[in-house]
Each structure stands twice: as structure tokens, then as C-alpha cells.
Amino acid sequence: MRSNKTAAYYTLGCKLNFAESSTIARDLESLGFGKVGFDQPADLYVINTCSVTDNADKKCRNIVRKALNNNPDGYVVVVGCYAQLKPEEIANIQGVDLVLGAKEKFNISNFIEELDKKEQAEIHRDKIRNTNEFVASWSAGGRTRSFLKVQDGCDYFCSFCTIPIARGKSRSAEISDIVKNAKTIVEEGIHEIVITGVNIGDFKNKKGEDFFQLIQQLEKVEGIARYRISSIEPNLLSEEIIDFVAGSEKFMPHFHIPLQSGSDELLKSMRRKYDTTLYESRVAYIKKAMPHSCIGVDVIVGYPGETEEEFQKTYDFLLGMDVSYLHVFTYSERNNTLAKRMDGIVPIAERKLRSKKLRILSLKKQRQFYQSHIDTDQVVLFEEKQDEGMIEGYTENYIRVVCQYDEALVNKVVPVELKKINGDGLMDVVITSKCLSD
Ligand code: SF4
The missing domain is CATH 3.80.30.20 (tm_1862 like domain)
Structure with a gap:
């Protein structure tokens, strides 16, 4: 199956779900489904749900609505823990076309052919209890x-x-x-x-x-x-x-x-x-x-x-x-x-x-914890995002820091000195020497 269509993804829940959504997206990309943002019109919307989330059905309903606002003809697939546990509940949400269980979610392409919207959602969900299958996954949302x-x-x-x-x-x-x-x-x-x-x-x-x-x-x-x-x-x-x-x-x-x-x-x-x-x-x-x-x-x-x-x-x-x-x-x-x-x-x-x-x-x-680290030297991995001229990152011991944006800092491991906790609860830092890593 090869396509020149687009797909958008929405992930609820834990890091594991994020890793798995990325893997599903990479597989679909290899089949020609270009990845677009969830706020864009897409041919296919994949929603990866969580069973720990409160009001999972309400959240799912809202996300489906969001997707269909962006493209009323978009084909909506719901996967993830909640889909495995309550497939019928999800299938009854208006606008959902396909519900896939924990195993089936890694083979979406086997279940979608024409992407024609359905009157009633299809459910494919096998029992997971005794499976030994392991599907490797990793996420790459950004470069950091x-x-x-x-x-x-x-x-x-x-x-x-x-x-x-x-x-x-x-x-x-x-x-x-x-x-x-x-x-x-x-x-x-x-x-x-x-x-x-x-x-x-x-x-x-x-x-x-x-x-x-x-x-x-x-x-x-x-x-x-x-x-x-x-x-x-x-x-x-x-x-x-x-x-x-x-x-x-x-x-x-x-x-x-x-x-x-x-x-x-x-x-x-x-x-x-x-x-x-x-x-x-x-x-x-x-x-x-x-x-x-x-x-x-x-x-x-x-x-x-x-x-x-x-x-x-x-x-x-x-x-x-x-x-x-x-x-x-x-x-x-x-x-x-x-x-x-x-x-x-x-x-x-x-x-x-x-x-x-x-x-x-x-x-x-x-x-x-933050206070006990003021005036100490730490090492920060800066991220990509620029927010109002500032850039953020984490120290090795997970202190969230912020300083003036400089392109040279993006995705770099940099020595800093921790100065003070600012009004947003982040640690202001000064750079103490040049970058350690590329
Ligand atoms: S049963 Fe649930 S809470 Fe307990 S260890 Fe397993 S995943 Fe964690």
C-alpha cells in the first residue's frame, strides 16, 4: 500500500504512548502518509488513548470533534489502552471510523484501504493477555x-x-x-x-x-x-x-x-x-x-x-x-x-x-531543591523552542532552567551557573563556558 495522503496524530497519556505514536507515524510515513499537525486538515487522524486519563471517553469525543473540524471527511482511527479496554464505547463516538486494539495498532495499514468514512466504526481488537509480541518503539518529537x-x-x-x-x-x-x-x-x-x-x-x-x-x-x-x-x-x-x-x-x-x-x-x-x-x-x-x-x-x-x-x-x-x-x-x-x-x-x-x-x-x-542549588555550576541540555526570546533546558538533576535565546545553544550541552528562581518557578542561569557537545 503506497499513498500520497496526510496523517495527523494525537497522543494522550504516558511516555510509552508517545514512543508508540512516533513508531506508528514512521510506519505510515514509509507508506506515503505525510505527517501534518493535528490542527491541520488531514486524510487520516490517529488518536492514541490512555486508560489512566480521567473522563477518557469525553476527552476522546472532544479530540475526534477537533479532528473533524479540521477535515469533516478525515478518517478517524482510535488506538491505545482505552481502545483496548472499551472498544464499543469508542466505536459509538460519532465520527470514529476504526478502533484498533493493543496489537492491531501497529498494523494500521492492514485495516485502512479507501479511507471512506463509515456509518458505524469497525473494531479490531484481539485479546492481549497472553501475547509475547513486543513492538519496538521510540519517539523523535524534537531533536533534544x-x-x-x-x-x-x-x-x-x-x-x-x-x-x-x-x-x-x-x-x-x-x-x-x-x-x-x-x-x-x-x-x-x-x-x-x-x-x-x-x-x-x-x-x-x-x-x-x-x-x-x-x-x-x-x-x-x-x-x-x-x-x-x-x-x-x-x-x-x-x-x-x-x-x-x-x-x-x-x-x-x-x-x-x-x-x-x-x-x-x-x-x-x-x-x-x-x-x-x-x-x-x-x-x-x-x-x-x-x-x-x-x-x-x-x-x-x-x-x-x-x-x-x-x-x-x-x-x-x-x-x-x-x-x-x-x-x-x-x-x-x-x-x-x-x-x-x-x-x-x-x-x-x-x-x-x-x-x-x-x-x-x-x-x-x-x-x-532548586534553592539548594543556587550558585552551583551545572550542565544543561538546551532545547529547541524559543519562547519570547528565551530558551529552556534541564540540568542533569532535572532543574528546569532558562536564559536568553542564542541559536548556538540549541540542542547543546552547556555548562552554566544557577543564579536565582524566577517568577515562573524556573531557574535563571548564566552560561559559564562554551558548548560541550554538538
Ligand atoms: S499494575 Fe499498574 S500500577 Fe502496578 S506496577 Fe503494573 S503498571 Fe504500575
Whole structure:
């Protein structure tokens, strides 16, 4: 199938979805579908959905409407976790022509022939539960950063999560294939790779290779300036991995470690595989090995059974922890999860209030972390975007910095001195010497 048509993409959700959308776009481009922005008229619109998003059906409906405003004859395909979980719901959204499941989304071209709009959307969705198929993916939205998928699916079945049903069991790529993709990313001129998956610490492929072996091999890839580990379960973040990152030139001192609750009772109810003591020890070990490292934390508020007292435990635990920012999720019920059948439902208004409290705590934590770095020398990878004459980037330990735009800084790793936190909460910097990388 060869075409001279256009396609536009919209991605909801996580880094993994972004990596996969890019791969779908590259495949369709090789078939002649020129990529255009989602606000442009296109022959084909691909919407990659997420099951974690609140009001997923409402969001999907709005995005479909947006697409059809740009081209009422545009052919609309909906894929992703939500499409795998609720294909009928999506098929009933007016304007949708095709719904593809988790496996089928990588073969869109097999399902589209004429791009004639349909009265009723077609659904192609196979069961994903027992699949061993792994489709390698990486994103290249800009030149600075790429999300590289190394693992898919999850075997954990936490009580609140639908990802294992939407994406199937845990499976991983072969290290040699990942290294090959990393080299392709380097050839594209991209300097930072974010290692991405559903549960990347659980990386284990058919050859028996594990996550530690993966990062050791990635370190050897020439020409890449930076790796970040996207998010890793505390029970899988071993001292071996932390020591390796501490000694690595390329793996950044930045961890994102889901906590979800600071109450051991709730962690048990969530079916998480650690307690607060283990979590605390991970953070302490990281901070000892890398005092300036950045640690981000995922936390859920309003989970069933989270009394005022249990919430306070989470708040106090995080208050006392040397972490740099929080990602706060407000619990919402999902079909086919254990948590949905649990007692102790927290009223929505209370969930929102708790979420606000933790978001304020997060801002405080981040400010403290930034403040402790003022007047220090750091290294920044500047990005491409110019915004009102300014350019932004991240330090190795994930401090968001800004300075006067200079074309010579674009996509370069540059030594800077951190000066002060500005009104937007970003760190003003001065350049201290010329560029380190091209
Ligand atoms: S570890 Fe738990 S929360 Fe994360 S994807 Fe697996 S089941 Fe979901």
C-alpha cells in the first residue's frame, strides 16, 4: 500500500504512548502518509488513548470533534489502552471510523484501504493477555529528547490499575535491538534518551537479560550525552542499579519512584510490593550515593480506605523525605479493578482537597531543591523552542532552567551557573563556558 495522503496524530497519556505514536507515524510515513499537525486538515487522524486519563471517553469525543473540524471527511482511527479496554464505547463516538486494539495498532495499514468514512466504526481488537509480541518503539518529537521503549505490559496487578489488562503481561526487547535503536536515535542528532516502559525494572527478555545488563550495554553506546530512567518501582531499584548510575557519565542523577501511599496498610491494600521502610531506604541510599540527585514521587490520594489519618501518614512521610517533586494522582474508580469493589470510598471533594494539599507540598519540595542549588555550576541540555526570546533546558538533576535565546545553544550541552528562581518557578542561569557537545 503506497499513498500520497496526510496523517495527523494525537497522543494522550504516558511516555510509552508517545514512543508508540512516533513508531506508528514512521510506519505510515514509509507508506506515503505525510505527517501534518493535528490542527491541520488531514486524510487520516490517529488518536492514541490512555486508560489512566480521567473522563477518557469525553476527552476522546472532544479530540475526534477537533479532528473533524479540521477535515469533516478525515478518517478517524482510535488506538491505545482505552481502545483496548472499551472498544464499543469508542466505536459509538460519532465520527470514529476504526478502533484498533493493543496489537492491531501497529498494523494500521492492514485495516485502512479507501479511507471512506463509515456509518458505524469497525473494531479490531484481539485479546492481549497472553501475547509475547513486543513492538519496538521510540519517539523523535524534537531533536533534544527521545523516549525509547524497552519493555511493555505488567505482571503486578495493583488493585487500582487497568494497565495489565490493557497492555498484557510483562515482556521486553532484546538488548541488542534496544542498542540498535539507541544508535539510530544518536544518528538523528538526539542527545537524551528516556528509557521507557510500563514496569521497566521488571525488564526480562527471552534471553534472560535483565535491566542492569541493559543499562550497562546502553552506557557503551557512543555519541549519546544523557539517559534518564523514566520511572522504576522501588522494590526493583536495586543498590546495584543506584551504584551504577552514581558512577555513570551518561545516566543522569534523576529517579522517578512511585510511592502511591505513605501508609503501609494502604500499600498492602493496593497490592504494592514494598512498604514505607523499603521506600525510605531506597531514597536514603540514592541520596548517600548522589546527594544532588533529583527524586520524583508518584502518589495517589483518595484511594478507598484512605481515612484522614491514613492521608496524614502519607503527607508526613513525604514531608520528611528528601525528595524533589511529587506527581499527584487523584484516585478515580476503574472498571475491572479490585479497588472499585472496596469499601471506604473517599468523597470526591475530599479527594480534591487532599490532592491540592500534596500539590502545594510538591511546589515547596521543588523550590527547596532548586534553592539548594543556587550558585552551583551545572550542565544543561538546551532545547529547541524559543519562547519570547528565551530558551529552556534541564540540568542533569532535572532543574528546569532558562536564559536568553542564542541559536548556538540549541540542542547543546552547556555548562552554566544557577543564579536565582524566577517568577515562573524556573531557574535563571548564566552560561559559564562554551558548548560541550554538538
Ligand atoms: S506496577 Fe502496578 S500500577 Fe504500575 S503498571 Fe503494573 S499494575 Fe499498574
